[in-house]
Amino acid sequence: MVLSLTPSSSTSRAFFRSIGRAQASRQYQFCGPSEARSQSTSSSISPVKTPLEDVKNNELAKIIRDTIRSTGPIPISRYMQFCLSHPTYGYYQKGDVFGEKGDFVTSPEISQIFGELVGIWFLTRWMESDSPTRVRIVELGPGRGTLMDDILRTLFNFPGIAASLKSIHLVENSDALRKIQGDRLSTRLEGKDVSLHWYTGINEVEETDDTFTLFVAHEFFDAMPINTFEKTNMGWREVQVDNDPGYSPGLPTQTSRSGLRLSISPSPTPLSSVLPATSPRFASLPVGSRVEIAQESFKIMRRAGELLGSGHTKCGGGCGVVVDYGGDRAYGQSFRAFKGHKIVDTFDDPGHADLTANVDFAYLRESLAGTGTSSLGPIPQSSFLLSLGLQPRLRKLIDSAPEERKEDIRKSAQRLIDPLGMGAQYQVMGISSGELKPGEDIYPFINPSHKKEESKVLRP
Known part of the structure; x- marks a missing residue:
């Protein structure tokens, strides 16, 4: 494994990944x-x-x-x-x-199934794109590296894409989190010819015309x-x-x-x-x-489109997923704070609580205009996970688990798709290089207004 580290500035955080959660204000x-x-x-x-x-x-x-x-x-x-x-x-x-x-728990920390199914979607898009021989993964705000670790474990089970994967690119400003990410992923990449890089911003990620890019941003844009x-x-x-x-x-x-x-x-x-x-x-x-x-969200999402889209001069194509809470609309007063898994006032104790706001997915979609990409969805997290095989994967995990672990595994997976919780509150938006033809869909991002017919893309 080749390990390279791009120097970061401790006083400048281009992207404020992982910002707080919680006190929900009145909505208009x-x-x-x-x-x-x-x-x-x-x-x-x-x-x-x-x-x-x-x-x-x-x-x-x-x-x-x-x-x-x-x-x-x-x-x-x-x-x-x-x-x-x-x-x-x-x-x-x-x-x-x-x-x-800590102050909050993310989907990858709750169940390994989340990252595994993101990896499966990446696999299907790679296969549908004629299995490019050079692949990289770009993640914004990788937290403790749990999601990336689950994605890599899944992709390494498939020899074709495993051999094609050349590099991992993490946009992370925290030196403490970089250390945690490096410790976790170095073990996963041991003995493999895959380089690992860190950046302070997505603009530092190089454009490439010979590499297929897999892009993921999980609970990143809510922190903008x-x-x-x-x-x-x-x-x-x-x-x-x-x-x-x-x-x-x-x-x-x-x-x-x-x-x-x-x-x-x-x-x-x-x-x-x-x-x-x-x-x-x-x-x-x-x-x-x-x-x-969130003006930074517009700029960051547009840059992601440039890394993936056919509308840019140096681009090898790609696909991506953005997972966050919010909706396909604007919000008026969703700014809130979260500390110790509890709601706190946004001004109560500055610097000691995580801050967040709902993501306007329509704004993210608008930022992709002219980049040569297509936005997909957003759809509820429950629809995304269930469509990609959460239930059969869960049954396999439960069958192979010790008796004392079975119920915890089941409850964790259920939490991801709970229609009264994360299953509906979290939305998944897909990105694909190229422009879709009228009436064309990419599974599982199916437009209900389109005529029901078999998708032309590979399903897992």
């Missing part, structure tokens, strides 16, 4: 319900309060308040950057926050910094983070325990003049509506 009617990370939560749940003594000693909250006093209210995106990527007090400087001992805007009679105005004028150090206010609150800019900001115009969908929203826009 046009936005639909909010969802929490890997547990079903509702906006009616009261957030857990951080002990006041901890809030008093929060150095990052002091830095943010001082910044606002010096320069004025800041965009929500900048607040997220402070909380998640501050070189000293940022959330993801704290190391491993995944799993039962957002900007929020409200439509008023005078046009779009930005919702910003401001100091609470009634705050006294060490004393809670009605707004938050850290002295921070949301306010609406009385006049246009540079962002409010630009971002709401990036999608024609936003123009039709009524006065009083709010919309969250």
Whole structure:
């Protein structure tokens, strides 16, 4: 195995993978319900309060308040950057926050079946593309490397694609997580001629015209910094983070325990003049509506399209999956925080909670225009997993497991497809190089409006 490491900047995080989860705010009617990370939560749940003594000693909250006093209210995106990527007090400087001992659990950590079935979909697309002899995998925000490990274990069971796989490319800014990923994947790649690389951003991943790219982003885009805007009679105005004028150090206010609150800019900001115009969908929203826009998501998804699409000069084609919670629509107030598997206030304890917002999959689809790719879906996670064979795979795992493990395996798989939880809250969007013909589908992303007929692509 060849191991190369691209240097990263500890003070610049181009992509804020793995940001927090939780306090679901009220949604405007046009936005639909909010969802929490890997547990079903509702906006009616009261957030857990951080002990006041901890809030008093929060150095990052002091830095943010001082910044606002010096320069004025800041965009929500900048607040997220402070909380998640501050070189000293940022959330993801704290190391491993995944799993039962961390702040949230992801689908790959719940059951190995998730990653296995993503790998099976990659296999079918590789076969349908005439089995290219050079393949690479690009993952955004690989966490502890669990998903990639499951995908690799699955693909290595098939000699053709196993021999074609040449390199793994991980976009990860956290040095602590890179160490965890490297330890896990080095074992999987031992004795294989597959190189392993890290990058701080997707723009660093080289274009190639002789390699088929498999792309995956699981719970990555929910972590992107957002900007929020409200439509008023005078046009779009930005919702910003401001100091609470009634705050006294060490004393809670009605707004938050850290002295921070949301306010609406009385006049246009540079962002409010630009971002709401990036999608024609936003123009039709009524006065009083709010919309969250993740401009980095647009740029990152477009770059992914360039790496996969036939519309780019140096591209060997490929396919990809994006898995996240959200929907094929805009959201107004889904910004929330998650700590210790519980909902907390977004301003309660800056830097000590994971931050997140629902993903607007329609915005991701719009970003792919002109890249020579086709967007597929999104479809619910349950539909994706069941269509690709979750049930037979589960039966095989249970049959071969010790008696004391059988029920845990069954419950874990059920959690992935629960129609009242992750099965419906998480959506899967596919990407394929080339443009689909009218009425053409790629399994399991079947458009219900199309005539029911056998798919022309290989099914697992």
